[in-house]
Amino acid sequence: MDVASFLEQCGIGITSGGFLGLIAVGYTLVYGTVGLIHFAHGDVVMLGGCLSLAILSFLVPLPVDPLTGCLIVVLAATCSGLFCGCMNVCIDQFVYRPLRNAPPLSPLVSTIGVSFVLMNVGLVWIGPTDRAFPEIFLESTRLIGGVPVAMADFLVLVIIVPPVFCLYILLRQTRFGRSLRSIAAITRATARSGEAGKLVIATFFISGFLGGVASVAAGVHATTINYQMGHQMGLYAITAAVLGGIGSVPGAIVGGLIVGLIRAISVALLGPRWAITSVFLVLIIFLAFRPQGIFGKSKTRGGQR
């Protein structure tokens, strides 16, 4: 593999890693506040993809020029983000909230139940086969500094960089972010108290919003979506969140980028069918040496469960 194609694979890895990171942030935020692996998150993202497919097919029946294309895609990403955020909040309020006092594994079963239901909704919505995402741009690649850059990859960056930036500001610079980080730092019990209730709603909304944005990026990147997409991406994103240290937001983004890079490089070297194997092997080997992930605390709340 020569340098140019290696760089190209890295580019693919970083773009796909970007949206995997956004989905992973969703997992990590929810885990940090209510201590739950939200298995349905991938399927929420998938439904966001279905919605954005519908919006884009309606608005962009034919390829358009780059600026209009970007605007329309940003609009679709916002809609899909709002949709997923609201859906996530509803799921939390109706399904998970009654189980805050339940034994630790019971909400896990509920998340899996929700995941099945959402997957079925997706199956009925877009059917059992792959659905092509509409072509948005007239030209698919452009030369930038001698390296051909796929417009789709550029678009993915346009969609995912602003949310990551906003998230950083939100978590680091605002009172809300401080309380969110503190509730993640103290105990799960706070999640039951009144003030914390609002924070939990906000967490689920943010996590869903980022997932919805990521779904558009994923659709643009992969050019097709299907009803099992959420399941696949969910696995990669959970891996990313765990690799980065679950509960840590920067960890999720870094983990996403690493997973994206490993996947892209192993696709180039070994072929696509070994991608998931290499990702998980790296995860297993890494955790054997550093059990808490990259940014994880070695002894976190709850201890051994």
Next chain:
Amino acid sequence: MKIQCASLSDLMKWPNKNWEILVFLVLVLAPWFQPALAGGLGGQITSVLIICTAALGLNVMVGFTGLLHLGIASFFGLGGLFLAILTVPMNPLEIGFLPAVFVSVSVTAAIGTLLGSPTLRLRGEYLAIVTLGFGEVVRVLFLNLENVTGGTQGLGPIPPPGSGIFVSGIDLGREFVVDSRWFYYLSLIVLFVVVLLVRILEKSALGRAWIAVREEPLAAATIGISATKVRLSAFTIAAAIAGLAGCLSVASIGTTGDPNAFGFNRSVAILCAVIIGGLGSIPGTLVGVTILFGFDIVVIPWVDSWMQRIQGQLFDVSFFTLGSWRLALVGIALIVVMRFRPVGLIPSRRFAAEFQESQQ
């Protein structure tokens, strides 16, 4: 911790011997009165029994030892694969059924130990993700190593148990093929033996150590229980039981089939069955699997074929099948059970008492 009869367990005196004997007798006798139960439907009911066996293995790990395991189906698949490798005619080994089962269960248990030993110092969620990842790796290996595993086709044909053995002039192998009741009874016996085994283990020093490590790892360590060894033993036993179930499953189907059946979905479904049944409770596990998988692989196909007949008479086309809403129905069932019985349908007394205590 006080173990007093909570009102929940008063309500359901499940560990009542009469019930168990009754259910067992019904399962034994049913095929004699209703051959279809073991015949047409028998394949499916046999699979439910086999999955019950695998779920008991998972229960050892998740229920007794409190380790979240999301890759049980991969051990199920590995057990089946090794059996197939050892017995199919296209491979040179072709050893008998019982030695093959023995070898494949041992190898599966060894793989479980190998996976367990470096990963047991991980905390709950990390361990869960590692087992999940292991399951996916196994599934992909099954798909990709075609010359060993047969890829998506699976490996087959696996000769039925007892082929070549003649009992008073009857070829047992042929009997297994002709009459599916043989597999029904074989699975029932294996399930019965595994239930006894798990029950003995639960009462033994090892079983109490599992529970001690789940409840208070620190306290367990101070009285000289090595948490790592105890957890590793649970990991190994879970892998072995799942491998045994896998052997039975592939033998009853005759091929390892599509490796995707050993993936994350199957693992998660078995885990859900164990949790909705009641963690750490043997009758709970059996009931959970029977409800979840019975609904999925027995009731839905039956209702669909029935509805197709009705709709065929009325409208001449089939409008609606339960099959297309299968996932959603199972999902809603999981949500509803957890909403109204968060400890599971038939919780173990200890678990129910703990939950009651934590609520006060």
